[in-house]
Amino acid sequence: MAGWWSSAFPVFFVASTIFIYEWITTPSCTNSGPSYGDLVGSDDLKVMIVSDFLLRGPDAGLADRLFRQTFMSKSLRKSVGMVRPDMIIVLGDLSAGRSDMKVEKWLNELQDFQWMLGPFVGLPVHVVFGERDIGRCGELDEEFIGRIAGYLPGLDSAGCGVFEMRNVTFVSLNGVALQCRDDRLRFGVERVIERESMELSSRVKEIDGDGDGDGVEIGVDEFRWRDNGVESGSGPVVLVHFPLHRMGRDYSRGTGAVEDSFWIASSEGFGSLNDSVIVGIKHYESVHSLPVNATQYIIHSLKPRIVFSGHTHSFHDQTHNDGTREVTVPAMTWAPGIRPGFVVSTFDENKAVSVEICSFPGVSSLCSLYKMAFLLASVAIQDMQNCHSLVMETSSKLTKKYEADCLYLHSCFSVAGQATSSDLRKVVEILSHRNSEELKLMLRSFRSLYNQDLIALTSRKSCLLSRVANLKMNDHCIRDAEIINHALFGTNLDSNTLTEIICTRSSSELEAIKQAYCDRYNSHIEKHVSDKSNGSFREVLLAFLNSAKHEVGRTDTSMAMCDAKTFYEAIGSGKSIDKKAIISIISERNTRQLKTILQSYKQLYGHDLMKFLKLDKCGEFGSHLHTAIRCVQYPEKHFAKQLHLAENNGSNVHEVLIQTVITRAEIDIKCIKRVFAEKTAAQQPYSSSLPRPPKLQSTTACFRFIEGR
Known part of the structure; x- marks a missing residue:
């Protein structure tokens, strides 16, 4: 259990972290307020409204930039x-x-x-000023406001603006200035409101055809305006940082204490309040919402279609006494007590407004998840420590198990060690009775005992036994890559070895060999084969090397039949063979599919393809292709023939024997022995075994790889 958890924990931890990150930064949205049907027409205007980012700019600390702003940006x-x-x-x-x-x-x-917007920085953006942007009453600097307003499209020097998008008019007001008395900025805001009120009144008169009368002048305190006679809700969309004053509240009702967010409660939510609490509520509203007179001024002058405000860090959708709808947008920031979110509003041409509130998990949810992750990490670390102790104990046992074998190998292959005849016999016995996994464990034990790489030690020795041990202990793909490189860059080009390795491996094995070759020699096999070979031999090898790219899960019998007919026509028809068609099929089929093609060929025509390749018209190309096809279709016959030729010629018999025994030991060595015995039964007195060159005890010892399995 400990081992399973330790191995799975990194994946689990990464997956959990990604899940938490994605969950926190993914909004959940619900409709708010009345629904006016499906507002998804092509002419509808969809606006995303956010508030209160509370960015710190150059004053932001490292943690703020790494965590808070990163979450905000992703969200x-x-x-x-x-x-x-x-x-x-x-x-x-x-x-x-x-x-x-x-x-x-x-x-x-x-x-x-703008950085947080990332790829969406090109979207139209309108910014309304808040008190944290420009300061509160008594701190307002007209020059400062005018300068930063110049960097924001749609704002005048007073921080206000009027713009239209898809027949929807927006009026952006400087709410901070509206809170201040006797401030010149406030008069700038009033001019914007009056101008838009007159524009609205003019449009209504044009529609109604009534140009008489300028309306009745009404007002509260210093705010005075003329009633423009426009129907409520027919005006523009008003954007302001501070929420409107809640008019008509009954302070003699309700229960509970006054909280910072009390203003969002319904009027029925207050209990009996004493005078001091009522004074506190009024003071709070005077600071955190627009004054009563400014609220009435906006509502009666502009007759807003809807009002969007911010500042409170919480969402609220309310309707004022005159029917004006106001939506207060939550803060788009992570902070204690705040659940971040935003509002999506859709406007259609019939003046219907749809509002969706979208929110993210709050800080409390985030902290709970991280506490859980920390607890899991603590448990996992303890579990991993226990698992590490178990691994060390197991490793110690493995080291003891292979300690005797490592001692023999070290005495044979260390720099100072000299192998005797008895040592050779013991080494062969050790290697012949170990499979690939056991050899890997033995290599680990050797490194643990002597802090040396046994494969590197064997590569420094030039004796045959070192060659055998090196090939036996190396990974198969690395071993084959080394054999190919030696065949290419040896004294002479070894065409038989190249054909054997490239044409007897599956497509997946060949792809692994190509990767190992590239990693080890910093070049591709195809390039070296192309440089060192020529003619038809190069064409055949490159075709088989390219076939490694087309490994698939299943063979296609129908396609194999078609390809078999193509082979027959390419070789049997005409005075010469169609090399291009043959190379094309070999290059585009993997090893398993090619074997199916050869089987289909024999079923269709009653003989192997190799028989046709012996025709005179096939020439050198046919000879090389014949060898390659034999490696694919009958590898045991090919290796038995190569051993027989090497024995008769007496040239390079050691290398042929070693490579055959090592590379085919776990594949088809018994089949090779059988075919070889059948082939040499009349010529060799020891026909049941592979050739044993006389006077070479080290090579004779290599046969124990076969006898021991």
């Missing part, structure tokens, strides 16, 4: 990608605020916001 990009809005509106407090107002710092925070 914003994923949300924009999911919603696909036509524009983005930021309802103030893009900045977290500062003691000194400098344009450079504010622009740095604006650049952070």
